[in-house]
Amino acid sequence: MFVTELRFEPFADTTITAAEKAINHYLEALRANGQILGREFAVAYNDGEFRVRLMQPEKTSLANRYNSPWVKSALKGLTDAKLLTPREKFIGQDINSEVSNTEPVSWQLLYTSYVHMCSPLRSGDNLLPIPLYQIPATFNGDHKRIIKWQSEWQACDELQMAAATKAEFAALDEISEVDSDLFRRGWDLRGRIEYLTKTPTYYYLYRVGGESLASEQARVCPKCGSQEWKLNEPLLDMFHFRCEPCRLISNLSWDHQ
Structure with missing residues (x-):
């Protein structure tokens, strides 16, 4: 598994409440589709942007091609909350977890x-x-x-x-x-x-x-x-x-x- 940081930057005036709701909705949609792992996500606000570190199965887990309808809707919700599309910063591989399967399976x-x-x-x-x-x-x-x-x-x-x-x-x-x-x-x-x-x-x-x-x-x-x-x-x-x-x-x- 891999660790990635997402950064959510406002493009216009917004509120902590609106941003928090939109970000958490987006994270829950990603979790429901298996794109991020875990149950609790610490979202921090600092220097005018929101940041969260996530565990994901593969480096490409957040690629648009994997997005479910709920994830796509949640991305629109970020825009409605005056937040830019999240920027990804790859942190590295988690040394305490398993790697994901990449080979065809027989069962x-x-x-x-x-x-x-x-x-x-x-x-x-x-x-x-x-x-x-x-x-x-x-x-x-x-x-x-x-x-x-x-x-x-x-x-x-x-x-x-x-x-x-x-x-x-x-x-x-x-x-x-x-x-x-x-x-x-x-x-x-x-x-x-x-x-x-x-x-x-x-x-x-x-x-x-x-x-x-x-x-x-x-x-x-x-x-x-x-x-x-x-x-x-x-x-x-x-x-x-x-x-x-x-x-x-x-x-x-x-x-x-």
Whole structure:
């Protein structure tokens, strides 16, 4: 991922309130399309202009060709707020994050965790994140539903990892059970992505617990009951199960690895 600074300079008299609203609207539109990453953006005002530093998947993430209808509308909103089109200043590559996938993929999966800021769509060939704006818009012109699903999955993951309250168990069910609301929404998104990209797309089902390693290795696909989903060798050194018909991928319980 890469760090870029955007500068918003007024071209006529405006107000902090009008500028703040227009800039935040623009940033939210970029986030909904996967062009910038993260949830909070510190916008500073100094020397007559507004500045914000952003994390983006690629150097070219803010190119006009990737803009969604919402981003295009938000750019017009900047003009209405008397702000010039934002100027970009490339800062550099973030050394603490993953690089984005740049190769054609043979299959892909929805996979995230509470420590990941990048796209939840991953290449099945190397597990590198695929920028969402690189695929057709999933709903209503962008990828807001995928971003929302990712935020909810990460919130549940953080709760179950903290293991400090009763909420841990409800959160764990959401990311590990096929009858949960979060699974159903993610499963539908997975199908939509596969339809749009014409690429086999799988859903990662988190697994922890289980009585023993033997019982884990013998478990069946939780969606169709197939015993054929156990792999002879783990995929990407991480996934030990894959059900082709159900488009599910999972791991041996983290408690028995």
